[in-house]
Amino acid sequence: MSLATAAQPRRRWSPEGFMAFWAKPDPLLLPGIFDVITNDIVGYWPRPIGTVRDPEPYMKVIAALLEECPDFSLKVPEHASTGDFHFIRWVATGTGPEGRFEFTGCDRVRTRDGLVCENYVFCDHPFFVRVAARL
Numbered sequence: 001m002s003l004a005t006a007a008q009p010r011r012r013w014s015p016e017g018f019m020a021f022w023a024k025p026d027p028l029l030l031p032g033i034f035d036v037i038t039n040d041i042v043g044y045w046p047r048p049i050g051t052v053r054d055p056e057p058y059m060k061v062i063a064a065l066l067e068e069c070p071d072f073s074l075k076v077p078e079h080a081s082t083g084d085f086h087f088i089r090w091v092a093t094g095t096g097p098e099g100r101f102e103f104t105g106c107d108r109v110r111t112r113d114g115l116v117c118e119n120y121v122f123c124d125h126p127f128f129v130r131v132a133a134r135l
Contacts, residue, residue, distance in 0.1 A: 011035045012114030015079045015086055018107075022074035022090070027066050030059060038117040045121050046105075046128040049135065064134035069094040069127070084111045096127065103127065 011017075013036040021029065034055055043052040045061055052058050066072060072094040079088040086109040093102050105123030109116055 013037075013109070013111055013116045015076070015081060015088060018088060018109075019074075019076045019079075022076075024073055025066055027063065030063060030066075033059060033062065036115055038112060038115045041117055041119070043119045043121070046123050046125070048132045049128055060135060061131065065131045067134055068131050069096060071095050085109070086111065092123075092125075092127070094127075096130070101125075101127065 011032075017036065021033075037055055037058065039055060041053070041055055041058050043058045043061060044050075045052060049061060052061055072092065074090040074092050076088055076090050079086065081087070086107075088107045088109065089104070090107065091102060091104050093100070095101070103123065103125040105121060105125070108120040108122070110118040
């Protein structure tokens with residue numbers, strides 16, 4: 001590793017980056033998420049997924065979500081931040097076994113040093129039951 005590589009700072013997570021990724025998620029970009037999460041990340045996903053700790057299991061949930069619904073996307077009509085806490089209200093769309101769907105939810109993201117260390121996903125849509133079946 002060169003000194004130039006070692007000196008490069010990690011990317012920082014931002015609501016704008018969240019919106020850009022989820023507007024049209026590309027599974028090929030999933031490894032880039034490791035750059036904006038901490039090694040001790042905790043995700044609180046809707047049941048039956050539940051609490052997921054550490055980067056690999058956290059990423060498996062996101063990968064399962066995109067496998068379940070390849071055209072899944074989020075629009076973010078509003079978000080707010082205060083310090084290390086970020087609140088993102090989103091509208092999800094995609095195609096499921098019954099056809100097109102739309103539902104809403106909210107993420108509460110906590111960052112530490114610009115990286116996501118905790119994410120609560122608030123939503124009660126049955127879509128997450130199908131995602132859990134892929135884990």
